Amino acid sequence: MPSPLSNIPAIVVARLPLYLRSLNILAESGSTVISSAELGARLGITPAQIRKDLSFFGEFGKQGTGYDVLYLREQLKNILHLDQQWSVALVGAGDLGRAIAQHGGLGERGFRIVAIFDQSTEKIGEQIGDIPVESMDLLPIVVRRRQLQLAIIAVPANRAQRAADVLVASGIKGILSYAPIRLHVPDTVQVRYIDPLIALQEMTYYLGG
């Protein structure tokens, strides 16, 4: 089951981390069983949608008894390949890069920044936490040697595409970008964006003029 099933809609996959987050919160608060109705109410998703989403991956509960929180959490972690630690390259050692490198939640949840790159000679050699900032010139070697698959881009918009190109050429398969531009990458590479605008615009709907 842990190998990705290509016929599963991306929108379904995108909901799995939300389910996992809710299950983590439930597990930490000591809940042992949750119904699709309760889970749905927490997430604003219909119970039918939750059951359908999970049915792509197997049978995780019996009709009428709800899901076992710890079991479903483990299964979701397996499906999302979170049963292992992920090593991540970070491009950009400015304010944003520093903040990301020191983000408590990433390490706790299995994503460890193991290498940091910047093009600025002023930043190269600095330490962020216990990681030295390395030259962008070394990126291809380090990424290949450590067989890194994931990277985070935290450089300004005008340098983000170049960073993505270097990452992709070095073998990176998944990029999380904080830069406010759309990146062009091959279909074989996953890209996701952190975009505060989308969240702000969703709130102004409710705030009124």
Add this chain to the structure above:
Amino acid sequence: MPSPLSNIPAIVVARLPLYLRSLNILAESGSTVISSAELGARLGITPAQIRKDLSFFGEFGKQGTGYDVLYLREQLKNILHLDQQWSVALVGAGDLGRAIAQHGGLGERGFRIVAIFDQSTEKIGEQIGDIPVESMDLLPIVVRRRQLQLAIIAVPANRAQRAADVLVASGIKGILSYAPIRLHVPDTVQVRYIDPLIALQEMTYYLGG
């Protein structure tokens, strides 16, 4: 129409900024007309869903002719109350706060950080761009005097709830939080989260073990 319609599902509202982002890209590339099928293909949303979402707010296109890009963009901006400039308070002047304050995309799209607060006496008085960092003690006064409705939280997890409490007590109605914890606020306050974990976990599904 610009006043929020309370019977519209939150999930529909959450898609409007995505439509707007695509329309901005289309407008910038000179496109004048787009069908729901083309817009759907860009976003991974069915054309029927797009037509249904937009129908909550009015008639924006004729069957078979597609949507006028600039007209639909203006209408969405009105619906989302983006026909005005939004002033935003920022709490946290650390690495992350500095990065957010200098994020190019926010100002361009109508969100201007106008006040920055921190509890650290070392940071108070510093300038970020042209904005001085002020003491958290001044937050209630500044937020009320400037009638701010939106705030961004960029403090560590263990200070985020306290920041949210002060913001809510001062009249803030919408909070975007970068801290990796769930905030407790009254139902009348909107909260959204920037959560890199969700995006990373979605990618590891595709990366395999």
